[in-house]
Amino acid sequence: MSEHCASTNVQHNAVQMKTRVTFRVAADLADTLRDLPNQTQFVEQALREALRQRCPSCGGTGRVSSRGVRVSNFRAAALPPLRREVALQLRSLVGLARRAAATSVDLRGEHGGVAFVVAKGSEVLLQGNLGTPGARVFAPGARS
């Protein structure tokens, strides 16, 4: 191993020094954690994964919709104005998303229409396009 490499490893180890954090959890979860052979690694990995993800409930906005599903804001997403028939399609789609207990309907402008992705957390339930001729809907996991 070269000297440069060894030096890099020392620096890396210093950065990776662990700090003890204490927190309370429910008794059943504590029992499960105690049974794990690699508690620190498991908790650290779970936290890193959770922090990397955008919150599925609020989509990173910090506010949870009281009406069940978060839908893209037209201004924030720079979406084109809705035609009435597309608005009615979107209304049906949001209703469907609520019934499917989805957490988000993400929209983006695409080829003069509106592309959508209905998701439950990180799981895509349905995606497709509104308002374009020959619009197609794709349901991941569905049999064709």
Added chain:
Amino acid sequence: MAFVITRLCQDCVDGACVDVCPKDCILEHRPADGTSELPRQLFIDPEECISCGICVPECPWEAITDEGDVPPEFHADIALNALSAERSRGFDVPVERLRRGATQEEVDKNKQRWGLT
């Protein structure tokens, strides 16, 4: 910035906007005891509004406007609409729709009633 239902809706309450709102964020105040201290009109929950603007051309009374375009005389209506987000209790999607529409003469007369020329 959301859309706002101004006082031009008061006592007109057509409800056409409710049928096209993709988010069901146009609400009426319908408390459990049946008595509302708020004006008889519809409100847009600004926390739920996705700013699609489809409700604007639907209102025959021209009562809905962008928050940034609300006339100074109607600025209090912005806070009135916000009540529907702050006080979720008693606000719900309207059950009945009047949907009778309005003539231009009626629209103008309603605007005059509220001090708009």
